[in-house]
Amino acid sequence: MDSMRIIEVKQSIFADNDEDANKLRSRLKEQKTFLLNMMSSPGSGKTTTLVRTINALSDRLRIGVMEADIDSDVDAWTIAEKTSAKTIQLHTGGMCHLDADMTRQGLKELGTEEIDLAVLENVGNLVCPAEFDTGASKNVMILSVPEGHDKPLKYPLIFTVCDALIINKIDVLPYFDFDMDLVREYAKRRNPKLKIFPICAKTGEGMEAWCDWLYQEVMEWNK
Amino acid sequence: MHELGIVVHITKTLKGIAKENQLKEIASVSLELGEVSGVIPEILTDCWNYYRKKFPLIEEAELKFETLPAVTYCEDCEKTYPTVQYGKKCPHCGSDHTYLIAGNECNIKEIEAC
Ligand SMILES: Nc1nc2c(ncn2[C@@H]2O[C@H](COP(=O)(O)OP(=O)(O)O)[C@@H](O)[C@H]2O)c(=O)[nH]1
Ligand SMILES: [Mg+2]
Numbered sequence: 001m002d003s004m005r006i007i008e009v010k011q012s013i014f015a016d017n018d019e020d021a022n023k024l025r026s027r028l029k030e031q032k033t034f035l036l037n038m039m040s041s042p043g044s045g046k047t048t049t050l051v052r053t054i055n056a057l058s059d060r061l062r063i064g065v066m067e068a069d070i071d072s073d074v075d076a077w078t079i080a081e082k083t084s085a086k087t088i089q090l091h092t093g094g095m096c097h098l099d100a101d102m103t104r105q106g107l108k109e110l111g112t113e114e115i116d117l118a119v120l121e122n123v124g125n126l127v128c129p130a131e132f133d134t135g136a137s138k139n140v141m142i143l144s145v146p147e148g149h150d151k152p153l154k155y156p157l158i159f160t161v162c163d164a165l166i167i168n169k170i171d172v173l174p175y176f177d178f179d180m181d182l183v184r185e186y187a188k189r190r191n192p193k194l195k196i197f198p199i200c201a202k203t204g205e206g207m208e209a210w211c212d213w214l215y216q217e218v219m220e221w222n223k
Numbered sequence: 224m225h226e227l228g229i230v231v232h233i234t235k236t237l238k239g240i241a242k243e244n245q246l247k248e249i250a251s252v253s254l255e256l257g258e259v260s261g262v263i264p265e266i267l268t269d270c271w272n273y274y275r276k277k278f279p280l281i282e283e284a285e286l287k288f289e290t291l292p293a294v295t296y297c298e299d300c301e302k303t304y305p306t307v308q309y310g311k312k313c314p315h316c317g318s319d320h321t322y323l324i325a326g327n328e329c330n331i332k333e334i335e336a337c
């Protein structure tokens with residue numbers, strides 16, 4: 001019987017996922033498929049924003065959607081009913097986030113050959129998805145006005161891993177003491193390169209700037 | 224729920240290390256958890272005890288924890304302070320232009336194995 005020895009590891013438990021994520025990202029780059037990871041609290045408007053985004057871009061891009069709500073397939077049905085994008089439901093088995101390996105399996109099921117833009121609607125949560133790189137080309141977070149402008153102070157990590165921040169539900173600004181300048185300042189402090197798009201997913205206000213940015217990023221990635 | 228995901232990732236990492244070092248059995252796994260990592264050792268241990276039974280490599284492995292202190296930095300007075308005690312507001316100058324510089328860790332420090 002061999003004797004036990006101590007092996008020093010000194011590694012973040014997220015290191016293996018980071019490696020999987022980087023592999024997936026370079027594979028997607030080769031295949032010319034852009035993966036967008038959408039994160040937010042539950043109810044911020046991911047599904048509503050996604051429906052509008054798909055309908056604005058579907059004549060220029062072939063789009064596929066992976067829905068990762070914890071235990072329902074309501075969002076997958078909504079996307080399927082309101083858009084022409086190919087949609088699948090991922091099951092996270094009760095987990096609070098998707099990791100790179102689950103994303104890879106989802107993309108396999110979705111099939112990336114015929115897809116220019118794959119969108120992952122991540123599990124509604126501001127903590128766990130931020131810690132697990134999914135292998136996405138770009139990450140976007142949606143913050144809705146009722147959630148308050150201090151979210152970048154409370155959940156700093158997600159603001160540092162995102163490339164874009166959508167501020168949704170600007171139609172209800174008159175009813176909340178949400179300070180648009182402060183949220184910009186707090187968010188930029190966490191991440192100076194962050195692109196910020198105030199929108200109203202309900203009416204479509206502000207969607208054009210967001211969709212233009214996304215389209216440019218997809219074209220750049222897939223060229 | 225977050226803890227189960229973490230256990231899955233620890234196991235993956237351990238499998239890799241076992242392969243590299245030709246290990247057959249792991250007796251213990253020492254983790255370093257930051258004070259504000261949000262990981263709860265008791266829940267992690269419960270998830271671990273459930274999950275380890277699926278893999279002979281870690282079936283007998285015990286989880287051990289070490290806590291790393293959380294430290295916040297103040298942008299205004301450029302000092303640091305203990306996060307858990309004072310939170311978001313700098314105790315030196317009262318500013319809330321502060322951010323966490325340590326305490327979010329979730330590391331595998333070392334393992335005991337053969
Ligand atoms: N007032 C308002 N409501 C919105 C807006 N966008 C979404 N909602 C509503 O917010 C709720 C949650 O939206 P949903 O897209 O399902 O959020 P998800 O959980 O992040 O996917 C729904 O009732 C939407 O109709 C908006 O811009 N303004
Ligand atoms: Mg949704």
Ligand SMILES: [Zn+2]
Pocket residue numbers: 297298299300301302313314315316317318
């Ligand atoms: Zn200070």
